[in-house]
Amino acid sequence: MHLLIDDVQLWDGTGSPAQSKMSVEARDGRIHWVGAASQWQGNRATVRVVDGRARTLIPGLMDCHVHYSSPGGPEWIARFTDPLPEISMRAIELAEASLRSGVTTARDVGAPQGVSIRLARAARAGEIRAPNIRAAGTWIAHQGTYVSFARQFAEADELRNAIRAEIEAGADLIKVALAGWNEGARPKDAPDIPFDKKLLAMAVEEAHKAGFKIACHANDPTSCRIAAHAGVDSLEHGMFLEASDLVAMEKNKTYLVPTMSVWDAMLYYSRVVDWPEARRKRAEDLRQGSRAAVTAAIKAGVKIALGTDAGGGAARHGRIAREAELMVECGMESRDALIAATSNAAKLIGEDERGTLEEEKIADMVLLDASPLENIGALRMIAAVFQEGRRVA
Numbered sequence: 001m002h003l004l005i006d007d008v009q010l011w012d013g014t015g016s017p018a019q020s021k022m023s024v025e026a027r028d029g030r031i032h033w034v035g036a037a038s039q040w041q042g043n044r045a046t047v048r049v050v051d052g053r054a055r056t057l058i059p060g061l062m063d064c065h066v067h068y069s070s071p072g073g074p075e076w077i078a079r080f081t082d083p084l085p086e087i088s089m090r091a092i093e094l095a096e097a098s099l100r101s102g103v104t105t106a107r108d109v110g111a112p113q114g115v116s117i118r119l120a121r122a123a124r125a126g127e128i129r130a131p132n133i134r135a136a137g138t139w140i141a142h143q144g145t146y147v148s149f150a151r152q153f154a155e156a157d158e159l160r161n162a163i164r165a166e167i168e169a170g171a172d173l174i175k176v177a178l179a180g181w182n183e184g185a186r187p188k189d190a191p192d193i194p195f196d197k198k199l200l201a202m203a204v205e206e207a208h209k210a211g212f213k214i215a216c217h218a219n220d221p222t223s224c225r226i227a228a229h230a231g232v233d234s235l236e237h238g239m240f241l242e243a244s245d246l247v248a249m250e251k252n253k254t255y256l257v258p259t260m261s262v263w264d265a266m267l268y269y270s271r272v273v274d275w276p277e278a279r280r281k282r283a284e285d286l287r288q289g290s291r292a293a294v295t296a297a298i299k300a301g302v303k304i305a306l307g308t309d310a311g312g313g314a315a316r317h318g319r320i321a322r323e324a325e326l327m328v329e330c331g332m333e334s335r336d337a338l339i340a341a342t343s344n345a346a347k348l349i350g351e352d353e354r355g356t357l358e359e360e361k362i363a364d365m366v367l368l369d370a371s372p373l374e375n376i377g378a379l380r381m382i383a384a385v386f387q388e389g390r391r392v393a
């Protein structure tokens with residue numbers, strides 16, 4: 001496969017400003033050459049040439065928080081308990097929708113019965129049209145909290161075993177969920193959050209010892225506090241992070257993955273679906289908390305990676321542009337929102353060969369009909385998506 005994207009504005013994701021009148025040549029899945037369009041020396045007759053004029057080329061987008069096993073929507077949690085054949089087939093379809101929106105790499109941070117691990121393998125084998133997927137397998141949560149279809153533990157030993165079992169099953173990373181007790185499940189004298197500091201420290205140690213990253217769901221004040229100080233690789237959601245938590249995250253090099261698309265979608269559904277007022281109010285509170293946390297995280301210099309929580313929250317798949325827009329609304333520069341969706345995401349996921357458009361890197365690229373540096377919403381104006389140098393959308 002031999003491809004030339006000719007005479008394009010290039011934003012390469014390294015932090016350098018965009019450059020106009022550039023060309024990018026891809027050969028055998030990798031970026032072979034990057035330079036001024038006028039300097040390209042090859043033979044046009046032997047290359048597939050893509051017109052880049054008045055277009056912007058950026059690295060393939062990365063969504064650090066998706067769940068391809070659910071379609072999102074107003075009843076997203078119920079969708080995780082649909083019949084397994086339906087979940088499996090749907091996951092293939094949703095992964096393709098994600099790819100079409102420019103997502104060439106995704107972290108699937110939790111699926112029932114490890115569906116995401118199978119999906120990631122099928123994608124890696126080239127059997128389905130999907131992003132390059134890094135799968136967490138199944139969520140790990142304390143018994144009596146979070147969702148019933150997570151892998152649950154009660155004792156420390158069971159937590160270690162759960163992590164080992166995920167690794168054994170083929171997970172690429174570990175996902176733990178800190179949450180309060182479900183209604184009626186709280187034993188007498190139990191703490192608010194049973195998955196406490198000590199247990200989380202053990203989980204971090206166990207994952208890191210095995211060379212795996214660990215992502216931590218935290219969406220209430222106590223969980224945010226515990227997760228921010230634990231040295232996890234990423235804190236997911238984080239709507240109630242306070243100044244001292246952000247200092248700890250910056251020090252621990254913990255990424256924040258804000259998933260603001262969720263509250264945005266929930267507020268939409270609260271208007272168009274018959275949701276009780278209390279549910280609408282909760283969505284509004286979460287949205288406010290999330291915005292405040294993201295704005296403070298930007299100021300505190302916490303590393304941010306983009307994640308939509310498509311499927312796992314109310315957000316649907318294929319809407320990554322909306323998350324970038326919400327980041328910009330919270331005070332992020334467009335270029336920083338793009339970095340959150342490319343090179344920062346690559347660092348969090350551990351994709352050393354992706355995330356920037358430089359010679360020798362894997363040629364995952366998105367060609368846009370407008371510049372997202374001027375208006376981040378231009379991420380919707382997709383002209384083409386390339387995965388390993390091959391056009392896939």
Ligand SMILES: [Zn+2]
Nearest residue numbers: 109309312313
């Ligand atoms: Zn999620």
